[in-house]
Amino acid sequence: xxxxxxxVLHGLAYASLLFLVSSGLTLVFGMMNVLNxxxxxxxxxGAYFSYSILQATGNFWLSxxxxxxxxxxxxxxxxxxxxxxxxxxxxxxxxxxxxGLAYIMTELVKWIWGNYPLSVSIGxxxxxxxxxxxxxxxxxxxxxxxxxxxxxxxxxxxxxxTRVGIIVRAAVNDSEMLNALGINIPRVFMNVFAAGAAxxxxxxxxxxxxxTTYPGMAGDxxxxxxxxxxxxxxxxxxxxxxxxxxxxxxQSFGALLIPKLSLALIYMLMAAVLxxxxxxxxxxxx
Amino acid sequence: MIGRTYTNVGLWxxxxxxxAVIIPLxxxxxxxxxxxxxxxxxxxxxxxxxxxxxxxxxxxxxxLFFGTGAYAAAVALNHIPGLSIFGAVVIAVIVTTVTxxxxxxxxxxxxxxxxxxxTLAFNALFYxxxxxxxxxxxxxxxxxxxxxxxxxxxxxxxMSDITIFYYFTLIVVGLVILFSWYFTRTAMGRxxxxxxxxxxxxxxxxxxxxxxxxxxxxxxxxxxxFAGAFYxxxxxxxxxxxxxxxxxxxxxxxxxxxxxxxxxxxxxxALVFTYLQDFLSDxxxxxPIIMGxxxxxxxxxxPGGLSGMLSSLKKRFGRGNYMxxxxxxxxxx
Amino acid sequence: MDPSRGxxxxxxxxxxxxxxxxxxxxxxxxxxxxxxxxIGPNGAGKxxxxxxxxxxxxxxxxxxxxxxxxxxxxPPHILSHLRISRSFQITNVFQExxxxxxxxxxxxxxxxxxxxxxxxxxxxxxxxxxxxxxxDQVGLTDVINEPASALSYGQQRALEIGxxxxxxxxxxxxxxxxxxxTREETxxxxxxxxxxxxxxxxxxxxxxxxxxxxxxxxxxxxxxxTILASGIPDDIRNxxxxxxxxxxxx
Numbered sequence: 001x002x003x004x005x006x007x008v009l010h011g012l013a014y015a016s017l018l019f020l021v022s023s024g025l026t027l028v029f030g031m032m033n034v035l036n037x038x039x040x041x042x043x044x045x046g047a048y049f050s051y052s053i054l055q056a057t058g059n060f061w062l063s064x065x066x067x068x069x070x071x072x073x074x075x076x077x078x079x080x081x082x083x084x085x086x087x088x089x090x091x092x093x094x095x096x097x098x099x100g101l102a103y104i105m106t107e108l109v110k111w112i113w114g115n116y117p118l119s120v121s122i123g124x125x126x127x128x129x130x131x132x133x134x135x136x137x138x139x140x141x142x143x144x145x146x147x148x149x150x151x152x153x154x155x156x157x158x159x160x161x162t163r164v165g166i167i168v169r170a171a172v173n174d175s176e177m178l179n180a181l182g183i184n185i186p187r188v189f190m191n192v193f194a195a196g197a198a199x200x201x202x203x204x205x206x207x208x209x210x211x212t213t214y215p216g217m218a219g220d221x222x223x224x225x226x227x228x229x230x231x232x233x234x235x236x237x238x239x240x241x242x243x244x245x246x247x248x249x250x251q252s253f254g255a256l257l258i259p260k261l262s263l264a265l266i267y268m269l270m271a272a273v274l275x276x277x278x279x280x281x282x283x284x285x286x
Numbered sequence: 287m288i289g290r291t292y293t294n295v296g297l298w299x300x301x302x303x304x305x306a307v308i309i310p311l312x313x314x315x316x317x318x319x320x321x322x323x324x325x326x327x328x329x330x331x332x333x334x335x336x337x338x339x340x341x342x343x344x345x346x347x348x349x350l351f352f353g354t355g356a357y358a359a360a361v362a363l364n365h366i367p368g369l370s371i372f373g374a375v376v377i378a379v380i381v382t383t384v385t386x387x388x389x390x391x392x393x394x395x396x397x398x399x400x401x402x403x404x405t406l407a408f409n410a411l412f413y414x415x416x417x418x419x420x421x422x423x424x425x426x427x428x429x430x431x432x433x434x435x436x437x438x439x440x441x442x443x444x445m446s447d448i449t450i451f452y453y454f455t456l457i458v459v460g461l462v463i464l465f466s467w468y469f470t471r472t473a474m475g476r477x478x479x480x481x482x483x484x485x486x487x488x489x490x491x492x493x494x495x496x497x498x499x500x501x502x503x504x505x506x507x508x509x510x511x512f513a514g515a516f517y518x519x520x521x522x523x524x525x526x527x528x529x530x531x532x533x534x535x536x537x538x539x540x541x542x543x544x545x546x547x548x549x550x551x552x553x554x555x556a557l558v559f560t561y562l563q564d565f566l567s568d569x570x571x572x573x574p575i576i577m578g579x580x581x582x583x584x585x586x587x588x589p590g591g592l593s594g595m596l597s598s599l600k601k602r603f604g605r606g607n608y609m610x611x612x613x614x615x616x617x618x619x
Numbered sequence: 620m621d622p623s624r625g626x627x628x629x630x631x632x633x634x635x636x637x638x639x640x641x642x643x644x645x646x647x648x649x650x651x652x653x654x655x656x657x658i659g660p661n662g663a664g665k666x667x668x669x670x671x672x673x674x675x676x677x678x679x680x681x682x683x684x685x686x687x688x689x690x691x692x693x694p695p696h697i698l699s700h701l702r703i704s705r706s707f708q709i710t711n712v713f714q715e716x717x718x719x720x721x722x723x724x725x726x727x728x729x730x731x732x733x734x735x736x737x738x739x740x741x742x743x744x745x746x747x748x749x750x751x752x753x754x755d756q757v758g759l760t761d762v763i764n765e766p767a768s769a770l771s772y773g774q775q776r777a778l779e780i781g782x783x784x785x786x787x788x789x790x791x792x793x794x795x796x797x798x799x800x801t802r803e804e805t806x807x808x809x810x811x812x813x814x815x816x817x818x819x820x821x822x823x824x825x826x827x828x829x830x831x832x833x834x835x836x837x838x839x840x841x842x843x844x845t846i847l848a849s850g851i852p853d854d855i856r857n858x859x860x861x862x863x864x865x866x867x868x869x
Contacts, residue, residue: 035399082586089589091398092344096542097585099346103535104578111572219531223410226403234400263418267411274392274404473727473735480724483713490673491725492699492786493733501734 006135007252013141013210015248016148020203022225022232022240023155024196030172030235032189033091034083037098039200040222041105042071046201047208047217048113051120060122067205068198075197079190102218110215117214126209144206151199152241159237168192172235227270233280242281299464306456310449319520322452324560325459326516331540331552332466333509339546340470341502342482344398347405348510348537350389350412353529355382355511360429360524361422371434371445375458375515382511386504394499409531416526428525431518451520459516466509467549478502539581545591554592626651626820627672627790632681634667634844641667642678643844649790649837654821656831659841665824666708668841669792672822673705674698685790699728704788708795708824710775712782714768718759721767721778723750725785750785756815757781758807773804777811784815791816793823797830809833832856840864 025039046067053063078101086093126143129136159165170178171188179185204217211217228247232239247266254262273280310318330352337343355378362377363369369377393404416423423429433445436454445451469475477498481488485495518524527533536559544555559577566573588595625648634642641664649655657665670676672683674695682691690698704725713721726749727733727740741747754760757777762770767778780796796812797805809830812821825831831838832852839849840861848858855861 029399033399035403082582085586092338092342093585093589095344095399095402096538097582099535099538100578100582100585104575104582107572107575107578111575223407226407230400230404230407263414264411267407267414270407271392278395469736471739473732473738473740476720476724476740477733480713480716480720483715484711487711487713487782488724489695490699490705491782492696492728494696498734505736 003135003256005133006137007256008249009137009141009145011249011252012245013144013248014251015244016145017203017207017211017221018224018228018247019241019244020148020151021200021221022228022244023152023237024199025225026229026232026235026237026240027168027172028193028196029229031168031192034094034098036193036196037095037222038078038101038105039098039196040218040225041102042075042197042200043204043207043221044109044215044218045074045105046071046204047120047213048109048118048204049201050205050208051113051118051213054120054122060126063205064202068202071201072194072198075194076190078197079193083193084186102222106215106218115215117212120208120213122209140209144210147202147206151202155237224266227266229280230270231273231280233282236280236282239280239282303460306460307453310452315448318448318452320560320564322448322455322520324557325455325463326513326520327537327540327556327560328553329459329463329466329516330510330513330537331544331556332463332549333506333513334537334541335546335549335552336466336469336478336502336509337506338541339548339551340475340482341478341499343499343503344402345405346402346531346534346538347407347409347412348506349529349531349533350405350409351382351386351507351510352514352517352533352537353412353416353526354385355379355514356518356524356528357416357423357429357514358382358511359515360431360518363431363434364429369434371436371454371519374434374519375512378511378515379508382514383504383508385511386507387500390500390503390507394496394503406531406534409529409534413526413529413531416529423524423526426526428523429518431522431524433519433522445519455516455520459513462509462512463553469505470549474498474501539577541591543580543584543591545593545595547590548593548597551591551593558592625649626686627822628684629668629672630682630684632668632671632683633679634664634671634676635679641844642671645681645841645844645846647839647846647849649820649822652818652820653837654816654823654835655837655839656835657822657824657839657841658826658828658831659847663841664844665841666794669705669794669822669824673703673792699786699788702787702789703792704783704786704790705792706779706783706794706796708798710779712767712775712778715766717764717766718754718770718778719750719763722753722781722785723747725782726750726753729786753781753784756784757811773800773808776800776804776808780812780815788819790820790822793821795824795826797825797827805830 021040021043025036028034028036028039049067049070050063053066054060057063082097082101083094086097122140126140128139130139130142157165159168167178167183167188171185171192178188207217207221211220224247228240228243231246232241232243246269250266250269251262254265258265306321309321330348333351334345334348337345337348358378358381359374362374366373389408393401393408396404417425419425420427433451435445436443443450443454445454470479477488477493481493481495481498488495488498514528517528540555540559541552542555543558544553545551562577563573566576570576584591590598627649629645629647632642632645634640645664645668647655657668659665667676671678674690674693674697677692682689684690685698685701685703688701690701690703693701713724723740723746727743727746730743730746730749732738732740732743732746751760751763754763757780759774759777759781762774767775770778776796776799780793783791783793793812797808800808805827812823812834821834823830823834835852837850838852838855840847840855840858842864847864848855848861850858
């Protein structure tokens with residue numbers, strides 16, 4: 001049955017995208033206790049920016065570099081001028097702000113690019129299939145998996161091996177202590193938030209050609225990213241990784257085996273985790 | 287003074303009621319339907335604010351109750367021959383109450399952002415179920431609903447008539463909204479408020495705070511389901527939009543723009559939102575952007591919403607000791 | 620003192636927080652209507668002890684017996700129904716609500732009006748009556764309609780005690796009720812506490828020795844998580860171990 005490895009790879013490809021999006025989300029939440037509803041909107045904006053750059057220059061590599069940078073700036077601006085302002089009003093207001101942002105960004109996208117799916121063409125290099133152990137598989141999906149692995153590697157190296165990473169981890173665990181050490185906490189927050197946005201935007205760029213680029217894409221991946229975080233546990237990168245892999249495979253095989261129920265399957269898994277281990281696979285006990 | 291609060295509310299209530307009663311006499315049917323819609327959404331928003339403003343629980347999934355109520359009523363009317371309009375509403379309330387109880391038991395152990403996230407996820411789940419379960423919900427096609435007439439012995443009330451249905455909504459939904467207001471002054475209502483102020487102390491005073499939260503969550507869900515049932519009856523049609531996240535966004539915007547700090551805030555918000563939407567959608571297709579902008583500006587600069595603005599204006603112009611904060615508005619409670 | 624006549628028995632209470640041992644074997648008995656002070660240096664574990672008795676934390680080991688019933692694992696609201704009530708070292712009132720409603724909360728809970736959907740809290744006249752009684756007992760009748768946030772520090776501490784009394788407890792736990800008070804305020808507080816704890820059992824954590832010696836029948840000294848000595852005030856005053864460890868440090 002040569003189709004099984006195909007579906008496994010499909011699952012890995014989707015898991016890659018999910019992981020890229022949910023890792024930023026879980027870090028920001030662990031650090032700032034803010035659940036950023038606009039996170040998926042960053043993903044969407046990344047995809048749309050990429051579409052425009054591709055329309056203008058046809059250069060996918062340019063898009064891969066420029067879009068995350070743009071999203072980094074946007075993320076930094078959002079944190080610095082909007083999020084920080086409502087921090088004083090409390091958690092509810094922070095959530096409402098990110099929610100409102102997501103809403104507006106979606107509407108703006110509809111306004112500028114239209115409320116219908118766009119087809120994103122990336123030129124000839126990454127299209128096409130490759131022979132793998134007895135079956136053919138689209139190169140692009142392998143590219144996605146490869147990107148996610150590289151980014152994941154980069155992230156873990158940064159977080160676990162560099163000074164910057166130590167600061168980030170410390171900020172997730174105990175930001176007051178960091179403050180006492182004289183480190184500029186607001187700057188750290190801003191940078192992590194912006195990095196999360198860039199990561200999300202990057203995911204959007206590579207997702208564009210594969211999944212449909214349309215205004216609803218933010219909502220689609222947001223829910224799945226949330227489910228990943230519930231299952232994996234808040235603030236846990238490892239949990240996000242594992243949960244992404246599980247959900248990726250569920251999506252893939254679910255669509256194959258029980259198409260009608262595949263969506264519900266994921267929610268049922270989430271409900272099951274909620275009942276059995278409410279804090280998620282790797283989350284801390286509340 | 288309790289007396290003064292009741293008099294204030296009483297006077298306003300009577301004034302508004304009189305206005306509401308004469309609306310069909312002065313305005314064309316389209317305006318009457320608009321007001322009917324406002325009343326239904328006012329209940330929806332009030333139920334949401336009991337959760338957000340009074341209990342401090344931010345939910346991003348309230349439409350799952352609204353939509354469940356809408357579908358329950360529609361399905362009941364379509365499958366139970368001879369079901370009265372009251373029967374449909376009662377069924378909707380029962381179904382949403384059970385839903386609220388089960389869901390609340392599952393979700394309420396989580397707090398803050400986690401809870402908000404879970405409500406969103408479940409809203410998405412309900413939406414997905416509604417979309418796929420064609421045999422019951424009609425999927426993307428939706429369900430059409432006929433309003434059963436009410437027979438009062440001597441006279442039959444034709445519910446298809448815009449004006450009659452308006453008065454029916456005004457009275458029935460109006461009463462429910464009134465009860466919700468009364469609820470904020472009852473023992474349970476005060477318990478909810480106290481819990482938001484200092485949950486820990488409440489535990490030590492002998493209150494089972496988990497139970498209280500569950501009761502409130504179920505209650506607000508039932509209220510939203512009631513509103514949802516009327517939504518179905520009003521549009522004579524139920525579609526997946528009633529249970530969509532967009533529907534949650536709508537009530538969130540209404541409640542917040544109206545102001546979460548008072549009981550009447552969400553009612554004001556429902557009014558403003560409905561009319562603004564009606565007005566703007568004639569001008570531009572992009573009215574959601576304007577709504578979104580208003581919302582964000584309010585989150586940033588006017589967290590008290592319109593009713594908050596009104597009450598600080600009143601304070602500024604020296605109307606005595608009016609405190610727009612609902613905590614104080616209860617007088618000695 | 621015959622241990623079997625105690626209404627509250629702490630048996631071998633251990634508590635550690637992820638390896639940090641706070642209580643290492645606390646045992647003592649409080650008799651009915653007794654006034655029992657718990658003293659000890661900061662960090663000795665006194666508030667943790669209260670948190671355990673009142674149900675906020677579960678002990679890592681050991682048990683608590685109240686009126687012969689094992690209440691070790693019971694949650695705070697159940698303990699409140701069993702007539703155990705505690706105050707907080709850091710004032711823990713309902714800041715935005717009136718003094719009246721602060722007290723009424725516990726009163727109406729005791730009278731069963733907790734979750735009623737139709738009755739308003741003041742629909743039972745006993746509720747208003749009892750609330751006003753308590754306000755009178757703690758001396759806050761003048762500020763009955765003020766929001767708690769408008770009260771002076773001393774008044775807030777009185778409100779704190781008032782709320783503790785609102786559930787008609789039989790066992791009252793007061794956690795440093797006179798912390799931060801002036802000499803005058805403290806003396807008034809002593810009189811008030813004396814008044815309101817008549818006919819009830821009191822366990823009080825205090826640093827102010829004057830309060831301790833004027834109010835208590837029995838004193839237990841908590842030192843590094845365990846009871847160093849327990850007995851009548853004179854015995855404690857003269858106990859060498861206590862002098863060395865604690866009183867001598869002043």
